[in-house]
Amino acid sequence: MTAADPSAMRPRRFAAAGPLKGRIRVPGDKSISHRSLMLSALAVGESRVTGLLEGEDVLATAAAMRAMGADIQRIGAKDGSGSEWLVHGVGVGALLQPETALDMGNSGTSTRLLMGLVASHPITACFVGDASLSKRPMKRVTDPLSLMGAEFTTSPGERLPLMLRGASPAVPIEYRLPVASAQVKSAVLLAGLNTPGITTVIEPVPTRDHSERMLKGFGAELTVEVDSDGTRTIRIRGEAELQPQRIEVPGDPSSAAFFIVAALIVPGSELVIENVGLNATRAGLIDVLRQMGGDITEQNAREVGGEPVADLLVKHSLLKGIEVDPAVVPSMVDEFPVFFVAAALAEGRTTTTGLDELRVKESDRLAVMATALTAVGARVQESEDGLIIDGTGGEALAGGNKAAIATHLDHRIAMSMAVAGLASKGGVEVDDVRPIATSFPAFEALLDGCTA
Numbered sequence: 001m002t003a004a005d006p007s008a009m010r011p012r013r014f015a016a017a018g019p020l021k022g023r024i025r026v027p028g029d030k031s032i033s034h035r036s037l038m039l040s041a042l043a044v045g046e047s048r049v050t051g052l053l054e055g056e057d058v059l060a061t062a063a064a065m066r067a068m069g070a071d072i073q074r075i076g077a078k079d080g081s082g083s084e085w086l087v088h089g090v091g092v093g094a095l096l097q098p099e100t101a102l103d104m105g106n107s108g109t110s111t112r113l114l115m116g117l118v119a120s121h122p123i124t125a126c127f128v129g130d131a132s133l134s135k136r137p138m139k140r141v142t143d144p145l146s147l148m149g150a151e152f153t154t155s156p157g158e159r160l161p162l163m164l165r166g167a168s169p170a171v172p173i174e175y176r177l178p179v180a181s182a183q184v185k186s187a188v189l190l191a192g193l194n195t196p197g198i199t200t201v202i203e204p205v206p207t208r209d210h211s212e213r214m215l216k217g218f219g220a221e222l223t224v225e226v227d228s229d230g231t232r233t234i235r236i237r238g239e240a241e242l243q244p245q246r247i248e249v250p251g252d253p254s255s256a257a258f259f260i261v262a263a264l265i266v267p268g269s270e271l272v273i274e275n276v277g278l279n280a281t282r283a284g285l286i287d288v289l290r291q292m293g294g295d296i297t298e299q300n301a302r303e304v305g306g307e308p309v310a311d312l313l314v315k316h317s318l319l320k321g322i323e324v325d326p327a328v329v330p331s332m333v334d335e336f337p338v339f340f341v342a343a344a345l346a347e348g349r350t351t352t353t354g355l356d357e358l359r360v361k362e363s364d365r366l367a368v369m370a371t372a373l374t375a376v377g378a379r380v381q382e383s384e385d386g387l388i389i390d391g392t393g394g395e396a397l398a399g400g401n402k403a404a405i406a407t408h409l410d411h412r413i414a415m416s417m418a419v420a421g422l423a424s425k426g427g428v429e430v431d432d433v434r435p436i437a438t439s440f441p442a443f444e445a446l447l448d449g450c451t452a
């Protein structure tokens with residue numbers, strides 16, 4: 001049964017809850033987990049990954065890398081704290097022809113990054129996905145990868161399912177990103193790994209830099225130059241040889257976000273969220289919530305797997321509405337659905353702009369969140385590129401929605417509206433919690449545990 005099968009939908013009501021208390025640990029970072037499997041699968045020898053996110057999206061990446069020749073196994077961690085993953089890679093340039101279509105499920109990151117890898121290998125691969133992924137734009141990656149010599153047969157609108165024939169040898173390009181997208185940047189850099197010469201990506205607006213960090217960590221020759229106006233020029237030398245690594249994946253700030261907001265808006269909460277990745281290209285939500293008066297303290301700051309990490313102590317706070325600077329959007333692009341919930345409980349008006357990209361995520365997150373929050377009593381206006389929200393000033397939302405919130409196969413909508421339910425009088429019913437397993441399988445158990 002797939003997540004697209006409506007007969008199998010799993011609705012749930014999230015009731016008003018008492019304070020969030022105690023200490024929790026969120027799962028491994030999704031972006032870093034995908035990249036750790038992909039690069040390990042290209043490094044000859046044994047890599048070991050701990051803290052990997054074992055969500056459906058990352059498992060789709062693992063299955064695809066296996067289908068292209070890598071040996072990937074999950075074993076119990078020696079210290080009993082979780083699992084460890086062993087990967088024996090094939091080497092850059094040695095990916096095998098997959099025998100069947102690569103099923104990407106709901107995962108845009110798997111799709112776009114793997115298209116980059118396949119694009120410079122002499123193989124052909126068919127990419128398929130669920131109903132949500134099949135609506136998402138792929139032209140943003142087929143454009144640069146075509147310039148490198150890859151060939152595509154896509155479904156109408158340059159969408160999945162699509163067939164990709166890799167180029168051998170591929171042609172190095174200099175590519176200026178037309179959208180602020182780490183996935184597009186990463187697709188070109190990963191294609192550059194097996195392309196002779198130097199592949200260059202110019203990034204006018206900085207986006208998450210996990211690919212650059214990890215490529216360097218695996219021994220690729222990669223440089224980053226930053227101009228006075230912040231434009232980043234990233235160069236990678238192709239036909240690289242990657243060295244196997246040990247990787248510890250830090251906790252995902254995008255998963256922590258749901259608990260940060262929940263603790264801020266539910267009165268009496270005092271919650272510690274351990275091991276949260278705080279890479280500056282991902283930490284925008286915390287900065288913005290602090291500007292709104294959110295009481296968030298970093299404890300035990302350290303480095304995990306080459307990324308800054310801390311435990312976060314979050315206390316209930318009366319938030320004040322804010323005009324969010326569109327420059328921060330890439331550093332909190334996945335956090336807006338739950339940020340809108342925080343804004344709905346704040347005092348005064350919160351205005352967001354520059355959020356066009358939210359319309360092409362797992363769902364149209366502006367339209368879907370505007371409808372969802374309105375249904376539970378929030379005051380929301382939708383503009384072309386953002387939402388304007390007039391908050392309750394800390395008072396619980398009405399909730400008690402008769403028709404379940406439509407989550408459109410979008411995990412972050414389901415989790416955001418679960419958080420809204422905690423801060424509502426009548427609870428919030430969502431139509432389907434299954435998509436949560438794509439990024440955060442333990443979400444419900446953790447939430448139920450810290451509100452008990």
Ligand code: S3P
Nearest residue numbers: 031109180181182183184333334
């Ligand atoms: C991701 C990049 C972002 C983000 C996605 C993960 C990544 O997408 O929304 O969840 O791992 O590179 P875009 O690059 O399309 O903005």
